[in-house]
Amino acid sequence: MTTLADRPNTALLVVDVQTEVVAAAYDRDAVVANIRELVDEARRAGVPVVWVRHSDESLVRGSAGWQIVAELVPDGGEPLVEKSYGDAFEATTLEDVLAGLGVGRLVVAGAETDACIRSTLHGAFTRGYDAVLVSDAHTTGDRSAWGAPPPEQVIGHTNLYWTYQTAPGRTAGTVATKDVGFGAAH
Template sequence: MNEKTALLIIDVQVGIVEAESGHVFNSEALLTNINQIISDARLREIPILYVQDLDVAPQESKEFQIHPAIAPLESDRIIHKVATDAFHGTNLHEELQAIGANHLVIVGCKTEYCVDTTCRRATTLGYDVTLVADAHSTTDNKVLKAEQIINHHNANLHGLDNIDKFIIVRKVEDSVMEPIHNNYR
């Protein structure tokens, strides 16, 4: 099977990364790691799609904007969403189909909401997913620290499969743009 990769950057918006209630866990490393992945994608001419959550803040506000540390180029696609699932009510699936993508590298915020839901949904839509272990983040909740939430999701999502497609969790330094799913089929 010929693999076509796309990079999906979920909700890395100023109002999430630098929220007044507290920055996401390890925000500087998160942005550095995402930048490294973006650079690799650009070198390999891999399509980059940014997802913005319309519920974060008014669209004209600074908080709504994609974090300037990872700002998109004009050639990058931007998808607006209102649900935790980046596919629900958006044209994301159609955009990915149009470019022939069947492997998604996923990074972003927040781990237990939009990242988790989009990873799971992607597999049911026919995509293999590489979740980058050190390029998604969240904040503490009433029960768990952000680092625990991230580690929990990295452990639980690794190997999660739906029919023929599944999620592999890899670190930034693992050449995440190169799909390895077929090694496990």
């Protein structure tokens, strides 16, 4: 139902599951395991897996913390988009990659819920993509010392509002890992 013409395909978008980003993240091991399950299922179904990796002054490109976690290994043929802003579309090649793959629907997983996941979901949706958040495959660190709710509440709130996100000609929503069905690629 995307508003993007000639974009019938779905892609799994794995955002910032990097060593330093998820080192102290809430329920890290379970979330990474769910993302691994999604990656495996997408590959079996022939659905593109698109990786996103963040860098900035505190997450230095090429450093050990910048690397994608050891449990997840991008296939050499899978696109890897480098970014420096929360929204994975800002000043990156993501739109070109997705257009080249004919993708109009994104299944989104990764980190951090209250920053890059949220920004990328909204960025995708406002650009015309259908955007589904995998409810148990995103995580964040504890920012409660700065006044944020605890991570489980941040995740719960994001799942709640994304479940009911609407806009003309696009679909949004959430789905649990076990219920993601990529089916055969278009």
